Amino acid sequence: MAEEKKTLLERDDIGRMVSRMAHEIVEKASAPGELALIGIRSRGVHLARRLARKIEEIAKTAPAVGVIDVTPYRDDKLQEQSLPAVGAFEVQVAVDDRTVVLVDDVIFRGRTIRAAMEAVERLGQPKRILVAALIDRGDRELPIRADIVGKNIEVLDGQRVNVLLDEADGVDQVVLTNWQEKNRSI
Amino acid sequence: MRSLISIADLTNDEIEEIFTLADDVAKLRAAKVGAGQIMATLFYEPSTRTRLSFESAMQRLGGSVISCSDMKASSTAKGETVADTAKVVSSYADVLVVRHNWDGAVQAMAEHADVPVINAGDGGHEHPTQTLCDLYTLRQEKGGLKGLTVVVCGDLKNGRTIHSLVYALARFGANVVTLAAGGMELPQYVIERLEREYDYSFAPVASGDLNSVVTETDALYLTPKQPHQLALYTQVDKVIQSQLSSLATGLRYDAFYMTRKQKERMKDGGANASYPTIGPEFLQEKRFQNTVVMHPLPRVDELSPELDKDRRGIYFKQAAYGVPVRMALLEFLSRANRTQRHGAKQASRAYRSPEPIGPKCRNANCITIQEPRSTERRFRIYFADHIGALILGCDYCDHRFKVDYVGNRAAKRYSSFDIAQSATIRDWWGRGELALFDSIKEAEELGYEPTKTSGQRVLMGEEEIDSALAAMSEQILNDCRDPDRLLILGVRSVGSQLAQRIAAAIEARRKRRPELGEIEIYGSGDELRRSSAADPDLGPLSLKDREVVLVDDVIYTGRTVKSALSIIFRSGRPRSVRLAVLVDRGHREVPVKPNYVGKNIPSSEKDRVRVRLRGEERQESDRVVIYSIVNPAVNTNTVAASREKSASQ
Structure with missing residues (x-):
């Protein structure tokens, strides 16, 4: 497997991005107390917790953090791009009349966010739903936007962006990997 | 007075109570609890099982039955209303059992009758006593209802038994997998109720997982290419998640509930639609060795005859339970009315x-x-x-x-x-x-x-709208990877008109018309359909691998688009969905973003932005207008008024 790795962002970059994103979230919320962050499994959860800590430093109130697992459903044919996803809450938060921020590491096709949005709707009626992503790699397949973005990265076909975080990977890094098409099957 | 119109009229405890009575009908029979009671059966639609089992139930309880052999030959033929019929017959009987071809007719009769009324099926609405029999059968066969996975197959749109059944299964904590014939999916209002009131979630089931056993006469919709399987889960929890990822081995299915095509409720008699059937393959598959097959009967050809001899074909048993369950129900209602027990329905203000x-x-x-x-x-x-x-x-x-x-x-x-x-x-x-x-x-x-308004300001005139639509159409075509897969989907109603214009513009360039459909965000009809019924042979819209362009007139909070996406993803798996809007007025509340915008119009929250198209109610030309309400009404301490005040400060 011929993989080429390139480090795009290091620990300090990620730290600055998270900090700026936290400020943006606070600005967009009408009151920090009405914020609910929902981390999308798995790296989105770590990011959501980091953002929550930062928001607490800035606004002196810690927002609630929920956890959602969005599993892209794979059918027998593994047509990855055409699959819907199902969202299930692992940690529920109150969403009624709140500003809900869905947090993920990378936003790409928009399918995960759509599934997460639907799951949020089943919890209640938020005032507003925002999306925060550390990396926006474009190429959306659905009309979904990221409201708060750490960095926009253009990614070519056959490349993949990986966000590595201390909590899961022992390192804070954003890595661009070239990978061959034939390795795509999972 | 307690009647039974909907399965929602009974609490879970009351349903259990009826089942306990049904377990021991011999006792009711011996005690002749119905002695002196007269039941009137009024059937405006044909029935064999329901009517005979009700009549048998009453007679076994020691009561008697009066009925009109053909309601069409009764005073109905002379123009008597159901209200009058109910009023009159309630002085002849102690309980009325009614079947009617109109939705809601039995409710209307119950409101005019002086005795309890039991719904034996009203149009395409509900059939609660069938549901009681179904639940009782499942309980007898499987020991309980909680946690069961029941596959409901066939006509889920017009089948009243299905609607009552899925609500009841939801209440008892069973999972439901729907396997609809093409174009006969569960209606939106049923789905909404399941989601909101019973906290159900949708999860896709492996396309084709059931196709090996449930075949279709001409295999049109239930092929792996076009999945029409949808599972409803009480909760998509960890367990379900793991089942989803291992669906290759199949879920545990406790029961298949087949239904007949409700031809009498379809405009064209449903002639063009193909229909799922349970074939002999079912009997051979090991994983279905404990799966029972139910059917409310009458059947047409949904069930292979081999199934009759198999222990898993329990539909005749199901029909046989009709008598004890209805005996129990009659006794339950009579007790409830004697003791003036209130039902499950909460009186919300109408x-x-x-x-x-x-x-x-x-x-x-x-x-x-x-x-x-x-x-x-x-x-x-x-x-x-x-x-x-x-x-x-x-x-x-x-x-x-x-x-x-x-x-x-x-x-x-x-x-x-x-x-x-x-x-x-x-x-x-x-x-x-x-x-x-x-x-x-x-x-x-x-x-x-x-209502008085600030005076309308025209933001876009006819020419500007035309050129915006032309530019959008061109971009749509340019961005399209495979124009043959393009599906232009307009949001009803202004969005569908714009979608038609975009489709016409694309046709002019490509010399081929893209497929055109419309989506209804909230309504009781089909939520997704072709926008012209010119060619009914085409069957229902397919979303699989399509490049969908959703068209709406104005985007504001974005919630309409979000709902449209939910409907789309519930109905199929498009390759992509792009969004075209004539006007973006800002104020988004959900993270959706249009791909094509005719014009960005900054607006305040109290403004209204309307796209008026020629041909609409009183519109002679195309325009986009903005206006605001000056004074919504006299004496109104409204949000709008206070906003206005703060805006003027």
Whole structure:
């Protein structure tokens, strides 16, 4: 497997991005107390917790953090791009009349966010739903936007962006990997 | 007085109570608990099982039965209303059992009868006693209902037994997998109720997982290419998640519930649609060795005859349980009425129009439309702020629809509904001043005048709209990877008109018309359909691998688009969905973003932006206008008013 790795962002970059994103979230919320962050499994959860800590430093109130697992459903044919996803809450938060921020590491096709949005709707009626992503790699397949973005990265076909975080990977890094098409099957 | 119109009239405990009575019907029979009771059966539609089992049940309880052999030959033929029939017959009998071809007719009869009324099937609405028999059968066969996975197959749209059954299964904590024939999916209002009231979630089931055993006469819709399988889970929890990823081995299915195609409720008799059947392959598959097959009967050819001899084919048993369950039900109702026990239904305040002209149910088969004399126009009102709509639910047939025009009775003013008015409208409703209308004509007929506005400013004229649509059409075509897979989907109603124009522009360039459909965000009809019925042979819209372009007139909070995406993903798996809007007025509340925008128009929250197209009610040209409400109505301490105040400061 011929993989080429390139480090795009290091620990300090990620730290600055998270900090700026936290400020943006606070600005967009009408009151920090009405914020609910929902981390999308798995790296989105770590990011959501980091953002929550930062928001607490800035606004002196810690927002609630929920956890959602969005599993892209794979059918027998593994047509990855055409699959819907199902969202299930692992940690529920109150969403009624709140500003809900869905947090993920990378936003790409928009399918995960759509599934997460639907799951949020089943919890209640938020005032507003925002999306925060550390990396926006474009190429959306659905009309979904990221409201708060750490960095926009253009990614070519056959490349993949990986966000590595201390909590899961022992390192804070954003890595661009070239990978061959034939390795795509999972 | 306790009647049984909907399965929702009974609490879970009461259903258990009926089952306990059914377990020991010999006791009821010996005690002759029905002695001296007369049951009248009024069947406006043919029936064998339901009617005979009810009559047998009453006689076994020691009571007697009167009936009219053919309601069509009764005074109905002379024009008697169901209300009058109910009133008259209730002086001859102690309980009425009614089947009617109109949705909600039995409810109307119960309102006019002086004795309890049991619904033995009303149009495409509900059939609660069948559901009781179904639940009882499942309980007998499987020991309980909680945690069961039941596959409901066939006509899920018109099958009244299905609607009652899925609600009941939801209440008892069973999982439901739907396997609809093409174009006969569970209606939106049923799905909404499952989601909101019973906390159900959808999860996709492996396409083709059931296809090896459930075959179709001409295998059109249930091929792996076009999955029509949808699972409803009480909760998509960890366990379900793991099952989803290992669906290759299949879920544990406890029961298949087959239904007959409800030809009599289809305009064309359903001639073109193919239909799932359970074939002999089912019997051979090991994983179905404990899966029972149920059918409310009569069957046509959905079940292979080999199934009759198999222990898993329990539909005759199911029919046999009809008598004990109905005996138990008759006894339960008679006890409940003696002790004046209240049912499960909570009396929520109904909306009744304060004016003689008001909104009408959109379901053409509803009793309120077929025979308004027997009903009062009574609705449940839902402030569906999450989709920016005001919804009415018919109290008779349960169909729900969006309200178009709202008025204030005291001020005699009307306007088209806008989500910004939500608080004001709640206030009017609280004071009994809320008048709702289906059209401008209705409001004006009653002497209502349009709400005063700031004066309209035209933001886009005809030429500008034309060129915006042309530019958008070109971009859509340029961005399209495979123009043959393009599907232009307009959001009803203005969005579908714009979609037609975009499709025409694309046709002019490509010399080939892209497929065109429309999506109804809230309504009781088909939520997704072809926008022209010119070619009914084409069958239902397919979303699989399509490049969908969703078209709407104005994007505001984005909630409409979000709902449209939910409907789309529930119905298929498109390759992509792009969004085209004529006007983006900002103020997004959900993270959706249009790909194509005709014009960005900054607006304040109290403004209204409307796209008016030629041919619409009183429109002679195409325009986009902006205006704001000056004074929604007299004496109104509204959000809009306070906003205005703060804006002027």
